[in-house]
Amino acid sequence: MNERLTEFVDLSTYLTGIPVDRDLAAEYLDRIQAEPFGAEIDDLIELFGRLRQTSENLELDVRAQIVGSPRFGELVAQLILVWYVSAFENSSLWRFGTPEQYFRALIWPTVGTHPPALSGGYFGYWKYPPEN
Amino acid sequence: MTQDYDLVIVGAGMVAGIIATKLADSARILILESGEDGPPRVELVGAFVTASKKTMGAPYKGRAGDQFSPSPDDPTDYYDQPGTDKFKATYQRRYGGSTWHWRGNVPRLVPNDFRVKSCYGVGVDWPITYDDLEPWYGLAEKELGVSGDHVEWNGYLGAWRSTLYPMSKIWPSYGDTVVKPRLDGVVIDECTVQVMSTPQARNSQPYDDHPPCAGNSTCDPICPIGAKYDATRHLDRARKAGVEIRTQSVVTSLQVDDAGRVAGLTYRRWDGADHRVSGRVIVIAAHAIEAAKILLMSKTNRLTDGVANRSGQVGRNLMDHLQWQGVALLPTPVFPFRGPPTTSGIDAFRDGAFRSASAAFRMSVGNDGWGFVQGPLATARVLVRNEQLFGAALRDKIRDVITRQFRLSYSTETLPDSDNRVTLSTQMDGLGIPRPRIQFRFSDYNRRAFEMGRNVIRTLFEKLGATDAIFPEDPNQYSAANHIMGTCRMGLDPRTSVVDPDGRAHDHQNLFVIGSSAFPTCGTANPSLTVAALTLRSVASIRRALGV
Numbered sequence: 001m002n003e004r005l006t007e008f009v010d011l012s013t014y015l016t017g018i019p020v021d022r023d024l025a026a027e028y029l030d031r032i033q034a035e036p037f038g039a040e041i042d043d044l045i046e047l048f049g050r051l052r053q054t055s056e057n058l059e060l061d062v063r064a065q066i067v068g069s070p071r072f073g074e075l076v077a078q079l080i081l082v083w084y085v086s087a088f089e090n091s092s093l094w095r096f097g098t099p100e101q102y103f104r105a106l107i108w109p110t111v112g113t114h115p116p117a118l119s120g121g122y123f124g125y126w127k128y129p130p131e132n
Numbered sequence: 133m134t135q136d137y138d139l140v141i142v143g144a145g146m147v148a149g150i151i152a153t154k155l156a157d158s159a160r161i162l163i164l165e166s167g168e169d170g171p172p173r174v175e176l177v178g179a180f181v182t183a184s185k186k187t188m189g190a191p192y193k194g195r196a197g198d199q200f201s202p203s204p205d206d207p208t209d210y211y212d213q214p215g216t217d218k219f220k221a222t223y224q225r226r227y228g229g230s231t232w233h234w235r236g237n238v239p240r241l242v243p244n245d246f247r248v249k250s251c252y253g254v255g256v257d258w259p260i261t262y263d264d265l266e267p268w269y270g271l272a273e274k275e276l277g278v279s280g281d282h283v284e285w286n287g288y289l290g291a292w293r294s295t296l297y298p299m300s301k302i303w304p305s306y307g308d309t310v311v312k313p314r315l316d317g318v319v320i321d322e323c324t325v326q327v328m329s330t331p332q333a334r335n336s337q338p339y340d341d342h343p344p345c346a347g348n349s350t351c352d353p354i355c356p357i358g359a360k361y362d363a364t365r366h367l368d369r370a371r372k373a374g375v376e377i378r379t380q381s382v383v384t385s386l387q388v389d390d391a392g393r394v395a396g397l398t399y400r401r402w403d404g405a406d407h408r409v410s411g412r413v414i415v416i417a418a419h420a421i422e423a424a425k426i427l428l429m430s431k432t433n434r435l436t437d438g439v440a441n442r443s444g445q446v447g448r449n450l451m452d453h454l455q456w457q458g459v460a461l462l463p464t465p466v467f468p469f470r471g472p473p474t475t476s477g478i479d480a481f482r483d484g485a486f487r488s489a490s491a492a493f494r495m496s497v498g499n500d501g502w503g504f505v506q507g508p509l510a511t512a513r514v515l516v517r518n519e520q521l522f523g524a525a526l527r528d529k530i531r532d533v534i535t536r537q538f539r540l541s542y543s544t545e546t547l548p549d550s551d552n553r554v555t556l557s558t559q560m561d562g563l564g565i566p567r568p569r570i571q572f573r574f575s576d577y578n579r580r581a582f583e584m585g586r587n588v589i590r591t592l593f594e595k596l597g598a599t600d601a602i603f604p605e606d607p608n609q610y611s612a613a614n615h616i617m618g619t620c621r622m623g624l625d626p627r628t629s630v631v632d633p634d635g636r637a638h639d640h641q642n643l644f645v646i647g648s649s650a651f652p653t654c655g656t657a658n659p660s661l662t663v664a665a666l667t668l669r670s671v672a673s674i675r676r677a678l679g680v
Contacts, residue, residue, distance in 0.1 A: 017527030059523070067520055080516050080526070085509050094509065096182040103181070107512055110527055111534040113469040116349050117177050117356045123336060123344040124303040126471025126499070 140411030143418035145229025149366025156373035167226030199562030212557035220612035233353035245655030270295035272664035280331035307466030333361035420649035449548035449618035458589035460598035465535035491581035498539035542585030634673035
């Protein structure tokens, strides 16, 4: 189980472009497994692990065999979205998890802001660009 | 249960809160509120962040109020609207009312807004002038706690100010500081653009036992920390002062005696039981649509058109500010979603000779990316699903695109039209009370303003070097500002108006209808500050009616 989670963390880090949190990964793995599109998650993890070991051009192979594949395409899109947004998406309708997951969605720090409703900031901070 | 009071107020919102705190030591007061009180703010924030659709009602829905005291959250979930043009404004029925989800922007009306008929030959004139209301605007700004820049606003478009703002302005967003130097001084249609700080009922320092704004960015629909004014401030104080506030109590009718006085009110509890209460003076403060409904539901054999409706104007002249947005990408990042969704605006088009043919409009400078055209989650979805990006390329594109997203909005005045109206539907809500039936028409006066607004935005985008601009395919597409006005308009002539300038009903000496329902026209200012000013001004008249 630990090894599987580690592999899921590696997959998520690669697909999002951001090192992901292991504890949050465990929560998202559970959520994905509960979804119909999550039926392929183990095969996806296994395929990615294999490509990482053997591929000469990982990005090309991931695009062809994972992101663009009919078998894994939907699962990958949902996986990336749940990390960035904390929600699964269907026809522009979002299904969120917990408020804590929303606050930890990757999109907020990526665009230099705080989670909505949780700024942790001081009055007027918004007048200045983000420090990073 | 004792049911006789000096003053009964219908609707626990800002109007009720202000009146009750002013009169709590002089009268025995009952406030009847159709919605609930609670749950705690933190729970409402949690409901919002996990809501599938981030609407204005998102924090407050999914509760028993949906059935027993429904609040509209889209054009047809509560309104009965058979027409093609939809009235899209929403409001919130709960302790604190719509101030829970308002944005908190509080510009004043400008002097010519009170006399559009005399100046431009459209609409009607108010029975009061800006000069009449000006002192009350100052008091209202203190009452709500408004942060603003006196020097910037004093005299702009003729709106002189006799008092300073209680708090200094909400600081402009980083995006405002980027665009202002490029836009100030641009002349379009003889109006000179100036990016100005927006006066806001949002603390820039500790005020009234509430903290300063910390830039949580979810002002509408909910401030997580109460830095934005909401009416619970006044209502909580009123409660402590001995005012009784009875929630989950939906007023269904007023009873009028032979002398024309409102002798009592009937209200229905959420358990379906009806109760009656009386007051020497009654104030209807239930926002424009519910106020009209209550008066219309009160018809009898003698009052065949309902209470306070000898003029036939109750429910008519329904108004909102109709608006839309232009969005684009700026050449450099402006880092939206940090701070309030807007901190500045362009007010140059709020008055001018063009108003004889085309609506005035207020523009807001967005600090919320592409606003409702495409939220950040939707942008992520496009990049993931449509462009199939992943990894570092996705991360970098999300950052590149969203940090440069920028929007300008136009929010247009609507003229009073007696055919834009609220009546009673034959469809009932969960308590067997008629839903509001709404007729509404998008007029050529607004259509021309939309065209002007879009042209202004195109010009300003050009000045900014913006790219990838998006305008609606349907040029007449509009959204609501949730500024519901009209329906019980004020005037001097009882044949053409419902209430006098103090909000007292022409037809019933002990009945007041106070709120945005009393607006004869709507200008382009967010209405709440004007509502607060009118409310404060009405207190003396209510006090006289009470004899205290």
